[in-house]
Amino acid sequence: MDGFEGQLVALAPRLRRHARGLTRDTALADDLVQDTLERALRYRWRFRLRPGAWWGDGADGLLPWLLTLMHRLRLNTVRRKELVVTTDTLPDVSAPVTDPGLRRDLLQALAELPETQRAVLLLVSLEQFTYAEAAHVLNVPVGTVMSRLARAREHMRALLDGTRQPAPAAEAGTTLQRVK
Incomplete structure (x- = not known):
């Protein structure tokens, strides 16, 4: 070899x-x-x-x-x-987490992320790539990597805290009202 x-x-x-x-x-x-x-x-x-x-x-x-x-x-x-x-x-990824419940919660939260956010989060957090390196691997601009990473972290935080992110007003079927 x-x-x-x-x-x-x-x-x-x-x-x-x-x-x-x-x-x-x-x-x-x-x-x-x-x-x-x-x-x-x-x-x-x-x-x-x-x-x-x-x-x-x-x-x-x-x-x-x-x-x-x-x-x-x-x-x-x-x-x-x-x-x-x-x-x-769930993926059988070995993690240095001693609490199996926390590991399960992390894996479930990771599984709920959109694939684009999950890919950026894995490259930057797990593989320790810089933003520029992750952008090169994913073939996207550095700003896109930064915004996807911020959204992924916020989404993970909300999932792990037990609070879901509220749906945008357009998707929730509510209308905006003007308040004076």
């Missing part, structure tokens, strides 16, 4: 953890990781670090490239199916 393949093997657990957070399903996550690694091996000639690139050298640069591949594969899958399947099973 050469250096590139060895780096792929070493990064597989991080890819699997990220995929489980994205898909909320163990089997789908394993398929996504397999497709990502397969594509990485097939297109390994495309992985080149330019001098001064933001992602560093060696394995440090390989992880963002792999996460970009994974994110795009996930988007292609969702677009093909044209629906999001929700399951009752």
Whole structure:
């Protein structure tokens, strides 16, 4: 096994953890990781670090490239199916939380986030990517990453506090009244 393949093997657990957070399903996550690694091996000639690139050298640069591949594969899958399947099973992600109830609440709250917010939250909070790195992986502007992250954190806070965010007035069927 050469250096590139060895780096792929070493990064597989991080890819699997990220995929489980994205898909909320163990089997789908394993398929996504397999497709990502397969594509990485097939297109390994495309992985080149330019001098001064933001992602560093060696394995440090390989992880963002792999996460970009994974994110795009996930988007292609969702677009093909044209629906999001929700399951009752939660991802089996190991966490340093000693309270199993809190871990369950965190996983349920994470599962309720929209996929765009969940992806940003996982990249920035779990993978410790900077906003610029997350924007590069997701192929969106840095401002979009910041706003999605703020919304995701607020949504998570509301879910964990037990309070739901109120629906906007247009969606709730109420009208605005002018008060003088």
